Amino acid sequence: xxxxxxxxxxxxxxxxxxxxxxxxxxxxxxxxxxxxxxxxxxxxxxxxxxxxxxxxxxxxxxxxxxxxxxxxxxxxxxxxxxxxxxxxxxxxxxxxxxxxxxxxxxxxxxxxxxxxxxxxxxxxxxxxxxxxxxxxxxxxxxxxxxxxxxxxxxxxxxxxxxxxxxxxxxxxxxxxxxxxxxxxxxxxxxxxxxxxxxxxxxxxxxxxxxxxxxxxxxxxxxxxxxxxxxxxxxxxxxxxxxxxxxxxxxxxxxxxxxxxxxxxxxxxxxxxxxxxxxxxxxxxxxx
Amino acid sequence: xxxxxxxxxxxxxxxxxxxxxxxxxxxxxxxxxxxxxxxxxxxxxxxxxxxxxxxxxxxxxxxxxxxxxxxxxxxxxxxxxxxxxxxxxxxxxxxxxxxxxxxxxxxxxxxxxxxxxxxxxxxxxxxxxxxxxxxxxxxxxxxxxxxxxxxxxxxxxxxxxxxxxxxxxxxxxxxxxxxxxxxxxxxxxxxxxxxxxxxxxxxxxxxxxxxxxxxxxxxxxxxxxxxxxxxxxxxxxxxxxxxxxxxxxxxxxxxxxxxxxxxxxxxxxxxxxxxxxxxxxxxxxxxxxxxxxxxxxxxxxxxxxxxxxxxxxxxxxxxxxxxxxxxxxxxxxxxxxxxxxxxxxxxxxxxxxxxxxxxxxxxxxxxxxxxxxxxxxxxxxxxxxxxxxxxxxxxxxxxxxxxxxxxxxxxxxxxxxxxxxxxxxxxxxxxxxxxxxxxxxxxxxxxxxxxxxxxxxxxxxxxxxxxxxxxxxxxxxxxxxxx
Numbered sequence: 001x002x003x004x005x006x007x008x009x010x011x012x013x014x015x016x017x018x019x020x021x022x023x024x025x026x027x028x029x030x031x032x033x034x035x036x037x038x039x040x041x042x043x044x045x046x047x048x049x050x051x052x053x054x055x056x057x058x059x060x061x062x063x064x065x066x067x068x069x070x071x072x073x074x075x076x077x078x079x080x081x082x083x084x085x086x087x088x089x090x091x092x093x094x095x096x097x098x099x100x101x102x103x104x105x106x107x108x109x110x111x112x113x114x115x116x117x118x119x120x121x122x123x124x125x126x127x128x129x130x131x132x133x134x135x136x137x138x139x140x141x142x143x144x145x146x147x148x149x150x151x152x153x154x155x156x157x158x159x160x161x162x163x164x165x166x167x168x169x170x171x172x173x174x175x176x177x178x179x180x181x182x183x184x185x186x187x188x189x190x191x192x193x194x195x196x197x198x199x200x201x202x203x204x205x206x207x208x209x210x211x212x213x214x215x216x217x218x219x220x221x222x223x224x225x226x227x228x229x230x231x232x233x234x235x236x237x238x239x240x241x242x243x244x245x246x247x248x249x250x251x252x253x254x255x256x257x258x259x260x261x262x263x264x265x266x267x268x269x270x271x272x273x274x275x276x277x278x279x280x281x282x283x284x285x286x287x
Numbered sequence: 288x289x290x291x292x293x294x295x296x297x298x299x300x301x302x303x304x305x306x307x308x309x310x311x312x313x314x315x316x317x318x319x320x321x322x323x324x325x326x327x328x329x330x331x332x333x334x335x336x337x338x339x340x341x342x343x344x345x346x347x348x349x350x351x352x353x354x355x356x357x358x359x360x361x362x363x364x365x366x367x368x369x370x371x372x373x374x375x376x377x378x379x380x381x382x383x384x385x386x387x388x389x390x391x392x393x394x395x396x397x398x399x400x401x402x403x404x405x406x407x408x409x410x411x412x413x414x415x416x417x418x419x420x421x422x423x424x425x426x427x428x429x430x431x432x433x434x435x436x437x438x439x440x441x442x443x444x445x446x447x448x449x450x451x452x453x454x455x456x457x458x459x460x461x462x463x464x465x466x467x468x469x470x471x472x473x474x475x476x477x478x479x480x481x482x483x484x485x486x487x488x489x490x491x492x493x494x495x496x497x498x499x500x501x502x503x504x505x506x507x508x509x510x511x512x513x514x515x516x517x518x519x520x521x522x523x524x525x526x527x528x529x530x531x532x533x534x535x536x537x538x539x540x541x542x543x544x545x546x547x548x549x550x551x552x553x554x555x556x557x558x559x560x561x562x563x564x565x566x567x568x569x570x571x572x573x574x575x576x577x578x579x580x581x582x583x584x585x586x587x588x589x590x591x592x593x594x595x596x597x598x599x600x601x602x603x604x605x606x607x608x609x610x611x612x613x614x615x616x617x618x619x620x621x622x623x624x625x626x627x628x629x630x631x632x633x634x635x636x637x638x639x640x641x642x643x644x645x646x647x648x649x650x651x652x653x654x655x656x657x658x659x660x661x662x663x664x665x666x667x668x669x670x671x672x673x674x675x676x677x678x679x680x681x682x683x684x685x686x687x688x689x690x691x692x693x694x695x696x697x698x699x700x701x702x703x704x705x706x707x708x709x710x711x712x713x714x715x716x717x718x719x720x721x722x723x724x725x726x727x728x729x730x731x732x733x734x735x736x737x738x739x740x741x742x743x744x745x746x747x748x749x750x751x752x753x754x755x756x757x758x759x760x761x762x763x764x765x766x767x768x769x770x
Binding site for chain 2: 023024027037041042043044068069083084085086087088089216217219220221222223224226227228233235238252255256258259260263264266267270
């Protein structure tokens, strides 16, 4: 059991957790992830480590409530404990000096991009951060990014904040302005990562994406997370999670991630129904 | 009661294992084998003639004193029978269920030369079950504490048997397990209907009561490295298993509906996906579907029988050789057939095909025939030219074995491994080339059986004990298989 020492919302159903895990805090490098299980009958899901603090022995994860497990996790508060937490898993990001490095985060993907942006800055890169969100409240970690990046460009689909448009449009704008971009890291929903790969490919800009497929053990044992990269099967948990964006078969990735869609929906609906019932019972009890 | 003569003993026929009826058991996950009752156990024990040369003990990878424990069952000293078993075997209720006795102790049984061999496995299971259910698992006598600490990496059969011996020798033992439950393949791989998880948990509890400490959610190599363990512990045993499933490497293997046996079985056994949504882990709906399992080993049988219980319309084994070449236990093949599993022999998959949404629709099968024997002595299957057919399936499970997981070797660069990533050891002592580090089980041999891993764990425990008494011993021997 790992205790949550801090829990706060960053955006709509996007929550930050600082969790006691001294060993993982000490070991983890940018780009690595943990697998968590929220309760005794819970599933194992991978979450990228957003940050860590060796002094107080905590790691930070940022969670968007999408399915049952993440929505349930987002009901947890400081003082609650996580049933199982294991890591750090996966290969660390390959950090080197590229020159100008662009970190693109879409939605909660910004949380995953953040530690790598920080590491890229520490390696001497000029770091540009593009943060995307549907609308203003979905733009997260802007202050944190400002602390580690040289330039930060928030973007919203609806224009409610920052640049009006997709992160890819902002990226294209930078390219069109004649900025020399040497490295792009893109993390977010699959269509966003695929779109970024399409933008950078003609210019030959080295582009890396972090994949988030369905996993069970996270140590190479089950092979459930396999993806096609350069037409070869890889196990994302041990061979990744970061890969050359121009070689990833996003179509296969997308289809595999939809494998349990109807089950996930069923599980979520039952959970939400149960929550509603509990609320009603509480209301009744409070008179 | 007068002592039976050997002639009388030889007259008694072997007692079959009572089983759930096939039509009943395919609807549940309860254990297929029901176990002997007390009277049957005593009568079966009477079949042992207590021969002098005890070939069965030699046939047992962990060297259980088989005639001695059987004698105690015959005499009605059941607690003593269990005590004898546990001197050499940390997990008797597990081994009584999953060991291939027909290839080991029972294969060489003296009674078996003229008659059916004594049902050693069934008696082992019975004695362990009797103890657990009647008096609770008893703790054997432990030697005084030595003050030495041993880290066991991997909570599967190799690690548990090693831990069981070392704790009895008086050493402190900590088992590090990557998953959230202890047991390794006993928990995630072997299904409930062959090995109830409650029994694994009870035997693990027995080790815990003896003083073994278990730490779950620890991926050694990532959470801690082997070198870091060596700072805290006097010796390290690596029993991490094989743990990297082979796929067929044919087109379409990424389609939804294609599983490795590891994933399919882990979802069902460890994560209890059969009880979705009470348990959160989902799996592909097998109900009413046609499921093909590729492979002919015990894991393939476990997967196909699991599919049957999940309501598969057709549960099929597709194997490129014939039944004779199948590595699965005879009992597993028999159970599978009784349960209505269909066998497609001499068929080899060459491509999975699917629909536009990425769902598996079928497999192209190449018909084979047997040719000349290969290196393993089995006749090599060769394709029959032009004999290719489409075979509609909605779920495929690939059960063709495991390679070695690279996490330990990648993070322990000075540890010698062979070209397949198996850790190199001296087979007599299970020592690796790294001082204080021992290894055994599937990570050394490649995919094998529970009991062979347990045998390796015991051998390692013995030599870890020697090493802890005299660490200089390390320098004296060279490694046999360094080449």
